[in-house]
Amino acid sequence: MDIKRTRIADLLKRTDYGQEVLVKGWVRTKRGSKSVSFIALNDGSTIKNVQIVADLEKFSDELLKQITTGACLSVKGTMVESIGSGQSVEVQATDIEVLGLCGDDYPMQKKGQSFEYMRQHAHMRLRTNTFGAVMRIRHNMAMAIHTYFHEHGFYYFHTPLITASDCEGAGNMFQVTTKNLYDLKKDDQGKIIYDDDFFGQQTSLTVSGQLEGELGATALGAIYTFGPTFRAENSNTPRHLAEFWMIEPEIAFLDQEELMDLEEDFINYCVRWALDHCQDDLEFLNNMIDKTLLERLQSVLKESFVRLTYTEGINILQEAIKNGKKFEFPCNWGDDLASEHERFLVEEHFKKPVIMTDYPTAIKSFYMKQNEATADGGSIGYHGVKAPASTMQGTDVLFPQIGEIIGGSVREADYDRLMGEINRRQMDMTHLWWYLDTRRWGSCPHAGFGLGFERLILFVTGMQNIRDVIPFPRTPRSAEF
Numbered sequence: 001m002d003i004k005r006t007r008i009a010d011l012l013k014r015t016d017y018g019q020e021v022l023v024k025g026w027v028r029t030k031r032g033s034k035s036v037s038f039i040a041l042n043d044g045s046t047i048k049n050v051q052i053v054a055d056l057e058k059f060s061d062e063l064l065k066q067i068t069t070g071a072c073l074s075v076k077g078t079m080v081e082s083i084g085s086g087q088s089v090e091v092q093a094t095d096i097e098v099l100g101l102c103g104d105d106y107p108m109q110k111k112g113q114s115f116e117y118m119r120q121h122a123h124m125r126l127r128t129n130t131f132g133a134v135m136r137i138r139h140n141m142a143m144a145i146h147t148y149f150h151e152h153g154f155y156y157f158h159t160p161l162i163t164a165s166d167c168e169g170a171g172n173m174f175q176v177t178t179k180n181l182y183d184l185k186k187d188d189q190g191k192i193i194y195d196d197d198f199f200g201q202q203t204s205l206t207v208s209g210q211l212e213g214e215l216g217a218t219a220l221g222a223i224y225t226f227g228p229t230f231r232a233e234n235s236n237t238p239r240h241l242a243e244f245w246m247i248e249p250e251i252a253f254l255d256q257e258e259l260m261d262l263e264e265d266f267i268n269y270c271v272r273w274a275l276d277h278c279q280d281d282l283e284f285l286n287n288m289i290d291k292t293l294l295e296r297l298q299s300v301l302k303e304s305f306v307r308l309t310y311t312e313g314i315n316i317l318q319e320a321i322k323n324g325k326k327f328e329f330p331c332n333w334g335d336d337l338a339s340e341h342e343r344f345l346v347e348e349h350f351k352k353p354v355i356m357t358d359y360p361t362a363i364k365s366f367y368m369k370q371n372e373a374t375a376d377g378g379s380i381g382y383h384g385v386k387a388p389a390s391t392m393q394g395t396d397v398l399f400p401q402i403g404e405i406i407g408g409s410v411r412e413a414d415y416d417r418l419m420g421e422i423n424r425r426q427m428d429m430t431h432l433w434w435y436l437d438t439r440r441w442g443s444c445p446h447a448g449f450g451l452g453f454e455r456l457i458l459f460v461t462g463m464q465n466i467r468d469v470i471p472f473p474r475t476p477r478s479a480e481f
């Protein structure tokens with residue numbers, strides 16, 4: 001009778017020694033003595049390899065020569081207790097079949113290749129220990145996210161990827177067209193006419209599902225999206241992708257304090273899930289990539305996040321400058337904080353995650369709830385902190401090593417105030433008429449946020465570059481694989 005294949009992850013948990021087993025996988029290493037070959041086999045189910053012991057006299061030289069790093073094997077044998085392999089189980093081979101040969105030009109053959117080299121071979125890097133660990137953790141984080149929201153009464157809501165509106169208003173969208181760019185029709189003023197394009201109007205890949213998410217939340221109470229988003233920002237940094245996955249919960253009747261509670265509780269849940277479900281992979285990354293990883297994950301769970309206003313944050317930064325701290329970019333009230341400023345607050349000043357709120361209206365998106373204005377042109381925000389100009393209830397989460405991991409806000413629910421801001425920005429609302437209807441018919445206070453999935457994976461894995469936590473990264477001038 002044919003025996004069924006056992007996943008190596010399952011095999012390594014077994015203790016019923018003496019059983020006949022079938023394992024399949026790829027050769028990680030082969031070493032040997034005069035009489036036996038030791039083959040480390042990995043099938044991707046776990047970071048751990050199973051040791052295959054092959055008596056040289058039982059197998060032909062020809063077959064043994066084919067067992068090289070990267071080759072794919074099917075091995076039948078007896079499961080025995082192991083003394084030397086670092087695992088409790090090894091397989092004494094009775095039958096070895098080479099399913100796929102692997103030549104010595106296999107790009108993942110050598111250990112210790114640079115990440116840049118691996119990116120150039122992203123189709124094969126998945127077979128390395130590091131990328132196996134990162135991808136298994138990525139899967140587990142997706143499960144954590146769905147489980148969290150399902151358990152907390154959120155509905156998984158699917159927003160479109162092709163859209164006619166620019167949620168963030170930053171204009172860095174990829175266009176979607178079926179037209180040959182050379183025969184686009186133009187009007188007298190040279191403006192492109194989209195009448196005969198597929199959708200009959202200009203369309204792009206979405207930068208955020210939030211606006212449609214608000215439609216969901218103001219009907220279903222609480223929703224979340226989890227899907228790819230696209231940004232054509234030409235930022236070649238270790239934190240930006242042109243195609244990244246975003247999680248966007250949106251909740252009716254949630255206020256600023258409750259929004260911050262949700263942001264904190266949600267991230268903590270994900271980090272705890274990683275510690276509970278990805279122990280082997282995290283230990284590997286802690287040993288090989290970042291010796292402080294486990295400690296950092298645990299410390300995030302121990303302490304509560306600092307909550308402070310943008311205005312208070314600027315004061316701290318300016319105080320630091322007075323005391324000799326040097327930054328590359330300016331940080332006066334009104335400036336967008338650079339990553340160096342965010343990281344100073346989180347890593348040096350507070351030494352824990354920060355939820356920053358009440359940003360200047362001028363540097364945030366049109367949909368955010370505005371704080372009470374004061375007679376002198378200022379505003380009063382969270383915990384009564386006074387700001388010199390108009391501010392909005394944007395609540396971003398800043399993380400060690402990462403900077404901004406979440407961007408969120410309470411939404412402006414008042415039609416007139418929202419329209420006032422839209423007019424002030426001279427926004428074209430032709431394609432957002434439906435969004436305004438939420439504020440006309442049964443408008444309700446609501447709030448939400450967007451978590452960059454890859455930034456979460458960066459934090460949880462200790463990896464340094466966002467290109468290394470997604471299987472096939474899309475960045476400026478790079479769309480291979």
Ligand code: 4AD
Nearest residue numbers: 208210240241244248405406407408448449450452
């Ligand atoms: O701060 P952002 O732009 O917020 C929004 O898009 C809101 N509409 C979200 C909402 O409230 N529903 O983006 C949210 C998060 C950022 O904090 C960051 O983690 C991630 O998305 N992000 C990126 N991640 C990778 N590459 C990029 N180019 C990213 N841009 C944003």
Ligand code: MG
Nearest residue numbers: 396404406407
């Ligand atoms: Mg943001």
